[in-house]
Structures are given as structure tokens and as C-alpha cells.
Amino acid sequence: MFAINERSSGIVVPFPYNQDIHDTWMSDRVFHRLSKFIHSKLGIKVPPVKKTMLEARLRKRLRHLGIRSYDEYCDYLFSPEGLQDELHHMIDVVTTHKTDFFREPVHFDYLAQKALPALLSKDFPGGGKRLVVWSAGCSTGEEPYSIAVVLSEVSRKLKRFQFLVLATDVSRQVIETGRTGIYEEEKIEPVPLPLRKKYFLKSRDRSKRLVRVVPGLRAKVIFRQLNFMEDYLDLREPLHIIFCRNVIIYFDRKTQEMIINKILRPLTRGGYVFLGHSETIHGLDVPLVPVAPTIYQKI
Ligand SMILES: C[S@@+](CC[C@H](N)C(=O)[O-])C[C@H]1O[C@@H](n2cnc3c(N)ncnc32)[C@H](O)[C@@H]1O
Known part of the structure; x- marks a missing residue:
């Protein structure tokens, strides 16, 4: 598909890179429609100051679809066909996926040194046969794989136990990346060297500089x-730990309270919750007590 860029003296450029798309802006009416929908569908607040960001993120979709205006995009998105084919792409682009291996390392120290020894000393509260951890809002998998590395190490060094890490996210695209367990080599720099060697395999094609999580560890992490x-x-078995980090920061207080109460339901009493360092439950009516900064136990 080709179009003429009127400002450049008739030079023909491929439509996806047409200047017209670059200049398209979102009307307040369309912004309202979309931000209301994103809030009700995902819980994410999109205040008017984020309009430019929303425009920029959705522009990729307009380009891809060959749609010339946000009005047209909005009509397509809310059509039966759009809700079927486009909605998940819209979700992929409006959600923020920043993550890292061993992000906020104090959480992993607490997990290894405090939470796991406490849970293991009681033979899994809730009576399960294995320790279950939920990485809620797992993005591309770095967080659940970091958790699995720690569980595997503690299981070798402290006391043998079975474990499972459930990794969930609303974005289909990040779940697919997590499932493959393939990352660029520099992504695993935060992983201590001996663990890098043990839990990651380098791709045979060295020009690609990719690594893959070893099959034994991948088998312990289930993405949904x-x-x-x-x-x-x-869940048909007790849940012992929830990592829900850097997720509720995108929600308003009312939605935060509702979602925290919802995700806490399957957590066994005495189970641990890890939130991101800029997140707080202060003022929320949730059954948690703090045990360390941004780390809580269910009461
Ligand atoms: C910034 S990432 C955090 C990743 C990881 N927890 C960390 O701290 O590194 C936030 C994730 O929350 C997910 N998310 C946002 N809204 C969600 C919702 N309503 N339900 C489930 N996941 C959601 C996003 O898709 C994104 O991958």
C-alpha cells in the first residue's frame, strides 16, 4: 500500500511511514473513550497528562493496520471484529513491561534468608505438597525465573522441597516471551555469575548473543x-507467596484495594506478599501486616 506525502513534493513513500500518520493527533473525545475503556478493562488510570504517551503507543497500531486517524481506530477497536482481533494488541501496547532479572534484589535476599526458611520450618502452611509462588504481573518472565532460581538454590542448600512458580500477565505478547525463556545476553547481567552458568544456556549461534533458561528451570514456571x-x-492447592511488584502503581486507590483483596484470596494465612518499592498499601483495607519494607504477611 502506497501513498503520496503531500509535503514532500510528491515523493512516494510506503504508507506505514507516511508523514500523515505522524501528524495525526487524538481528539479529547477519543482520548476520553479510550482512557475510560482502559480503566474499566485493565484498571490502569490514564489521566489527560498521559495523552501524548497513549497517542505514541497506539500510533504503532495505526501504522500496522493502515488506519489514518484515532477516531477510525477507536471505531474499529470497539467493533465486534476489533474486540476479537485488535483488543489484545491494544493491551500489549498500552501496558508497561519494564522488568529485569533480580530487580529490587533485597526482595530475593528476604525470600532466601527469611521467607523460605520460615515457610519450610512449618512444612508448608495450608497443607500443600509443594511450595507455590505467584508472580502476578510477570511481564516477560525475568521476575518468575529469578524466583525459580532462588527456590532451586534454597532447595539444594537448605532443605529439599518441590516448588512451582505461576507467572501471569494480561499481555499475551509478554507471556509468549516468558514461555520461550529466551533473552538477550546482557539481560542476565544482574544474575550472579555462578547462577548464570548454572541456569542459562548460550545460543550455539554466537552472532545472536542470546541465552535460554535451562529446561529444568523452565519446567518449574507456568505462564498464563x-x-x-x-x-x-x-488454584487447587495452597499458594504461599505472591510477587506483585510494579503493577498496582498504575491503578487508582480504589482499584488497588479491590485487586489486592482479590489476589490475596488464594494465599494461605502467613503467606508472603512482595510489592514494588514505590508501592504502598498505606490506607488500604487489606489483610496484610508489614514484615519488612514493601514485604507483607497475610493475616
Ligand atoms: C512494569 S511490569 C512489572 C513486571 C514485574 N512484576 C517487575 O516488577 O519487574 C507491569 C506488568 O503488569 C501487567 N498488568 C497491567 N495491568 C494488568 C492487569 N489488569 N492484569 C494483569 N496484569 C496487568 C502489565 O502487562 C505488565 O507486564
């Missing part, structure tokens, strides 16, 4: 798509 606003975690 889950939207906190619409779904419940349906």
Missing part, C-alpha cells in the same frame, strides 16, 4: 494470561 480486573486465579 490473566487480567486482574476480570479473572481469578483458580
Whole structure:
């Protein structure tokens, strides 16, 4: 598909890079429609100051679809066909996926040195046969794999136990990346060297500079798509730990309270919750007591 860029003296450029798309802006009416929908569908608040960011993120979709205006995009998105084919792409681009291996390392120290020894000394509160951890809002998998590395190490060094890490996210695209367990080599720099050697394999094609999580560890991490606003975690065994970090920061207080109460339901009493360092439950009516900064236990 080709179009003429009128400002450049008739030079023909491929439509996806056409200047017209670059200059397209979102009307307040369309912004309102979209931000209301994103809030009700995902819980994410998009205040007017984020309009430019929303425009920039959705521009990729307009380009991809060959749509010339946000009005047209909005009509397509809310059509039966759009809700079927486009909605998940819209979710992929409006959600923020920043993550890292061993992000906020004090959490992993607390997990290894305090939470796991406490849980293991009681033979799994809730009576399960294995330790279950939920990485809620797992993005591309760096967080659940970091958790699995720690569980595997503690299981070797402290006391043998079975474990499972459930990794969920609303974005289909990040779940797919997590499932493959393939990352660029520099992504694993935060992983201590001996653990890098043990839990990651370098790709044979050295020009690619990719690594893959070893099959034994990948088998311990199960990825599923889950939207906190619409779904419940349906677990048939006790859940012992939840990592829900850098997720609720995108929600307003009312939604934070509702979602925290919802995700806490399958957590066994005495189970641990890890939030991100800029997140707080202060003022929220949730059954948690702090045990360390941003780390809580369910009461
Ligand atoms: C910034 S990432 C955090 C990743 C990881 N927890 C960390 O701290 O490194 C936030 C993740 O929350 C997910 N998310 C946002 N809204 C969600 C919702 N309503 N349900 C489930 N996941 C959601 C996003 O798709 C994104 O991958």
C-alpha cells in the first residue's frame, strides 16, 4: 500500500511511514473513550497528562493496520471484529513491561534468608505438597525465573522441597516471551555469575548473543494470561507467596484495594506478599501486616 506525502513534493513513500500518520493527533473525545475503556478493562488510570504517551503507543497500531486517524481506530477497536482481533494488541501496547532479572534484589535476599526458611520450618502452611509462588504481573518472565532460581538454590542448600512458580500477565505478547525463556545476553547481567552458568544456556549461534533458561528451570514456571480486573486465579492447592511488584502503581486507590483483596484470596494465612518499592498499601483495607519494607504477611 502506497501513498503520496503531500509535503514532500510528491515523493512516494510506503504508507506505514507516511508523514500523515505522524501528524495525526487524538481528539479529547477519543482520548476520553479510550482512557475510560482502559480503566474499566485493565484498571490502569490514564489521566489527560498521559495523552501524548497513549497517542505514541497506539500510533504503532495505526501504522500496522493502515488506519489514518484515532477516531477510525477507536471505531474499529470497539467493533465486534476489533474486540476479537485488535483488543489484545491494544493491551500489549498500552501496558508497561519494564522488568529485569533480580530487580529490587533485597526482595530475593528476604525470600532466601527469611521467607523460605520460615515457610519450610512449618512444612508448608495450608497443607500443600509443594511450595507455590505467584508472580502476578510477570511481564516477560525475568521476575518468575529469578524466583525459580532462588527456590532451586534454597532447595539444594537448605532443605529439599518441590516448588512451582505461576507467572501471569494480561499481555499475551509478554507471556509468549516468558514461555520461550529466551533473552538477550546482557539481560542476565544482574544474575550472579555462578547462577548464570548454572541456569542459562548460550545460543550455539554466537552472532545472536542470546541465552535460554535451562529446561529444568523452565519446567518449574507456568505462564498464563490473566487480567486482574476480570479473572481469578483458580488454584487447587495452597499458594504461599505472591510477587506483585510494579503493577498496582498504575491503578487508582480504589482499584488497588479491590485487586489486592482479590489476589490475596488464594494465599494461605502467613503467606508472603512482595510489592514494588514505590508501592504502598498505606490506607488500604487489606489483610496484610508489614514484615519488612514493601514485604507483607497475610493475616
Ligand atoms: C512494569 S511490569 C512489572 C513486571 C514485574 N512484576 C517487575 O516488577 O519487574 C507491569 C506488568 O503488569 C501487567 N498488568 C497491567 N495491568 C494488568 C492487569 N489488569 N492484569 C494483569 N496484569 C496487568 C502489565 O502487562 C505488565 O507486564
